[in-house]
Amino acid sequence: MPADISAPAAKERTPTVIRVLVLATFVVILNETIMINAIPRLMEDLKVTEVAAQWVSTAFMLTMAAIIPTTGWFLQRVTTRTAYATAMATFMAGTVLSAVAPTFAVLLIGRIIQAGGTAVMMPLLMTTLMTVVAEKDRGRVMGNVTLAISVAPAMGPVVSGLVLQISVPQIDSWRLLFVLMLPITGIVTWLGLRQLENVGEPEAGAIDLLSVALAALGFGGLVYGLSKFHGDDYTTAIVIVAVGLAMIGAFALRQIRLQRTGTPLLDLRVLLAGTYTKALVLMSVAFLAMMGSMILLPLYLQNLRHLSPLETGLLVMPGGLAMGLLGPTVGKLFDKFGGRVLVIPGSIGITVSLAGFTQISTDMPYWQLLGLHILMMVSLAATFTPVFTLGLGALPMNLYSHGSSMLGTLQQVAAAFGTALVVTVMSARSTSLIDAGTDPATAGLDGMRLAFGVSAVLALIVIAMAVLLPARAAADPHAAPAVQDAEEETPELVKN
Missing domain, CATH: 1.20.1250.20 (MFS general substrate transporter like domains)
Known part of the structure; x- marks a missing residue:
């Protein structure tokens, strides 16, 4: 993604690149809440406890929290089409793995891979919008983005509730949530690669692996620690949250240093x-x-x-x-x-x-x-x-x-x-x-x-x-x- 491209002149129609990204973002965000109603079915079919089954949502959220801090760096180092293709291919791979998962552990891995693709889409959409849309039209176009970031999570439980009522021989009802997502994801990916144009040129820059580790451990640990408050072991939750906050503090200090001597993973000057x-x-x-x-x-x-x-x-x-x-x-x-x-x-x-x-x-x-x-x-x-x-x-x-x-x-x-x-x-x-x-x-x-x-x-x-x-x-x-x-x-x- 570019850092120096000028926004084009205002147009009445929403740019095609934004329409494509909104559609793709809707699909991947819908998937974030689609498993909420499937927890009882997972417990029965895969013989796991409720606490374990909840991890299909917790792991998704953890992965998002760990990966999103790296997307600022990533989006400036690759083209728009490459970022889109990477995100959608990752999401589709996770969907396939989840659909055929023979065990709960494999399903969990599939959900983590899905989250990896989802984590890229929202920052990609927002960054592209701010780059290609003239300031006086941003409110109108950002309003269309609301369709993806608000309707999709609200529709997830409704869609899953309807799909779980469907009975298909030889296919567990919760698997249908992923099976039905596959053709939709495939079509959206194809449309995107067919119509999407690159916005500017990528920039060179090395990634700081220590920052990646600190971000993953810090934000991932914080989200995981907060999720542990659902149980009765508050002491463990507090310790994990404290460690996560300490890691985030170290991450912030690292970014401040890199702002003077290198390329920060997440530029805190914002x-x-x-x-x-x-x-x-x-x-x-x-x-x-x-x-x-x-x-x-x-x-x-x-x-x-x-x-x-x-x-x-x-x-x-x-x-x-x-x-x-x-x-x-x-x-x-x-x-x-x-x-x-x-x-x-x-x-x-x-x-x-x-x-x-x-x-x-x-x-x-x-x-x-x-x-x-x-x-x-x-x-x-x-x-x-x-x-x-x-x-x-x-x-x-x-x-x-x-x-x-x-x-x-x-x-x-x-x-x-x-x-x-x-x-x-x-x-x-x-x-x-x-x-x-x-x-x-x-x-x-x-x-x-x-x-x-x-x-x-x-x-x-x-x-x-x-x-x-x-x-x-x-x-x-x-x-x-x-x-x-x-x-x-x-x-x-x-x-x-």
């Missing part, structure tokens, strides 16, 4: 852009809240309201669809009015919806649940598109890939932290009430209410960051110029 940093915090907390609700709502609907996985998926699907379908409209509004008029109401809506979920009960009308979920998804739509555009737009072009990589990395950490937080709060509260003599159903409900309450309090940070964001990235005098000044102070730096 954090010198005030607008980008505020957008990063806002996005992380908002994503944390979204992932927390994605965990709590299915637990509530299935365990306390006794809905099937398919019914649960259908209930939350309208919110996901509303979020994605509003993306283009939000993008156009951003181009016309700027970010504040969208992000501030959106952040308030997120907080209000989470506060509303603290009132859940065993007989709360489904239309109220649906309304609260749609409010949260619509509010997230009004927030994500402007935040992505403002944040990356505050960076100089040579740091787009590193900014995208940082965003993707923190999304994975926020997802893991959000999941760990709500599950830990819910479990601690429920256990305390059960020990005090409360019946398990009531205790579980109260634990969920408290978890939603904690998420609502954290969402206040989203409102604070929204108020601090400018209407447009160009309005922030301390954004890109600050980064450029830092570059001038390190003249021997190998520019990325």
Whole structure:
């Protein structure tokens, strides 16, 4: 990917390269949540425990967290077509292996390979968009990207719920999730290689293997440690998280040194852009809240309201669809009015919806649940598109890939932290009430209410960051110029 290509003149149509990448990203991100409803089938067919079966999702998230920090370097060293072909070929290889997996261990390896391909696609899409789309059209085009990053995760449980109802002789139902994905992936890959054009020329630069190891151990360890909070061994979880944070600290120090003497794997100068940093915090907390609700709502609907996985998926699907379908409209509004008029109401809506979920009960009308979920998804739509555009737009072009990589990395950490937080709060509260003599159903409900309450309090940070964001990235005098000044102070730096 280039560091010095100029964005072309604005066009009314979304560039073909972006359309292709959005389609491919939708396919690979859909796969991230498609196994959620298949856990019971895996336990039965492959004779594994629930804890082991959960690793098909945990391993995927771990791999994403470990690989995404390296994508900033990777995308600047290869052409657009090479990055796309590598990502999709890796994803397809993992899908094939998962479909034919004779044992759970082989399935796990397949999921890890899938995640390797998925980790490249989102930064590739965001970096290419920021490079080829004129600034005045970025909101509109970024709105289309919302279709991939929001609708796909919401559709995953619904698609898996439908597929798991299909009975095919000689094929386990969970294998169909991968079998049906293969032709779709093949067609998308073929279309991409047929229509995709390279954006600029790659740049030479050696990779720092120590940075790769520190990033993998640090971010992977942090996500794994957070996932361990789901159990009862909090001591082990805390130790793993502490080690992960120490590794991340060492990784950061290594990158600062490389910014003066070599080529950093992840250029931390992106954090010198005030607008980008505020957008990063806002996005992380908002994503944390979204992932927390994605965990709590299915637990509530299935365990306390006794809905099937398919019914649960259908209930939350309208919110996901509303979020994605509003993306283009939000993008156009951003181009016309700027970010504040969208992000501030959106952040308030997120907080209000989470506060509303603290009132859940065993007989709360489904239309109220649906309304609260749609409010949260619509509010997230009004927030994500402007935040992505403002944040990356505050960076100089040579740091787009590193900014995208940082965003993707923190999304994975926020997802893991959000999941760990709500599950830990819910479990601690429920256990305390059960020990005090409360019946398990009531205790579980109260634990969920408290978890939603904690998420609502954290969402206040989203409102604070929204108020601090400018209407447009160009309005922030301390954004890109600050980064450029830092570059001038390190003249021997190998520019990325």
